[in-house]
Amino acid sequence: MTAASPCSGRSTCSCCTKSAVISLRDRNLQLCGDHFREDLEARVSQTVRENTMIRDGDRIAVALSGGKDSTALLLLLDKVVKDYTGVSLAAITVDEGIAGYREDTVVSAVRLAADLGIEHRIVSFPELFGASLDTFLKGKETRACTVCGILRKKALATAAQQAGADRLATGHNLNDEAQSVLMNVLRGDLPRLIRDSGKETEFFIPRIKPLQEISEKEIAVYLMIRGAWRELPECPYTRYALRAEVRTMLSKLEYDYPGTMKRLIQSRKTLSACLKKSDVSGPLQHCKQCGDPCSRELCQVCSLLPSLRL
Numbered sequence: 644m645t646a647a648s649p650c651s652g653r654s655t656c657s658c659c660t661k662s663a664v665i666s667l668r669d670r671n672l673q674l675c676g677d678h679f680r681e682d683l684e685a686r687v688s689q690t691v692r693e694n695t696m697i698r699d700g701d702r703i704a705v706a707l708s709g710g711k712d713s714t715a716l717l718l719l720l721d722k723v724v725k726d727y728t729g730v731s732l733a734a735i736t737v738d739e740g741i742a743g744y745r746e747d748t749v750v751s752a753v754r755l756a757a758d759l760g761i762e763h764r765i766v767s768f769p770e771l772f773g774a775s776l777d778t779f780l781k782g783k784e785t786r787a788c789t790v791c792g793i794l795r796k797k798a799l800a801t802a803a804q805q806a807g808a809d810r811l812a813t814g815h816n817l818n819d820e821a822q823s824v825l826m827n828v829l830r831g832d833l834p835r836l837i838r839d840s841g842k843e844t845e846f847f848i849p850r851i852k853p854l855q856e857i858s859e860k861e862i863a864v865y866l867m868i869r870g871a872w873r874e875l876p877e878c879p880y881t882r883y884a885l886r887a888e889v890r891t892m893l894s895k896l897e898y899d900y901p902g903t904m905k906r907l908i909q910s911r912k913t914l915s916a917c918l919k920k921s922d923v924s925g926p927l928q929h930c931k932q933c934g935d936p937c938s939r940e941l942c943q944v945c946s947l948l949p950s951l952r953l
């Protein structure tokens with residue numbers, strides 16, 4: 644089915660005679676731009692349908708940082724929702740206050756939402772928590788991703804509730820999900836590993852991840868095809884994270900052993916199904932301070948904020 648063009652050294656699309664723009668090694672497929680776009684859009688639709696991520700009449704809040712993943716997510720959901728009746732989208736951008744990074748992506752987010760004619764709201768850390776991430780992190784940079792992750796989740800859930808949304812969609816891709824599995828294993832955090840595979844219990848609004856089976860590389864190529872590719876700065880805090888090392892390691896493994904990331908996620912599903920009956924995360928209760936649902940006395944946000952007091 645596949646044929647390499649002897650002159651260019653580039654391969655031909657597995658479905659037509661055009662040049663391939665991407666090689667999907669785990670599926671042994673080479674696809675041209677048109678066939679890749681069609682294939683990816685169909686796979687996202689299928690993920691959404693099979694996991695009942697969207698129902699008729701839903702209002703979906705979409706986390707839109709303005710970076711690659713969330714840009715692709717909004718472009719794709721804008722198409723996917725047309726298969727349903729009465730579904731509306733509301734894009735949400737969280738401005739954490741990261742100098743030299745977030746400004747550009749916020750501009751990008753505003754432009755995209757306007758181009759697609761989608762309602763858009765921006766919430767900021769200073770307005771929700773009293774200070775920017777940069778201010779919170781002075782001298783505590785090594786905790787950046789943990790602190791930011793907890794506060795961002797809360798900010799998104801709050802904004803999604805304000806928007807009257809039934810669900811919150813985030814741009815987590817295959818690489819992110821595989822990294823999370825491995826990180827939880829490396830930290831010995833089994834409860835979290837299991838919790839990540841199911842519904843989010845920490846907040847009221849169920850979260851959906853329509854790009855969970857799409858790789859970082861596929862998202863980049865999709866954005867190029869859609870003319871939505873933009874070179875944006877990297878978050879200055881990522882170099883402090885365990886995730887950065889896990890990311891490099893997994894990319895190498897995926898290259899050497901195609902399908903590694905999908906198998907890693909499958910192992911989480913299998914493990915979670917085996918443990919379904921036993922309770923690894925404790926019963927759901929309500930935070931003593933803010934009343935949010937959580938698995939301990941205080942929710943993550945209320946436990947965290949005192950340690951960041953300026």
Ligand SMILES: [Zn+2]
Nearest residue numbers: 656659675678
């Ligand atoms: Zn083709």
Ligand SMILES: [Zn+2]
Nearest residue numbers: 930933942945
């Ligand atoms: Zn709380």
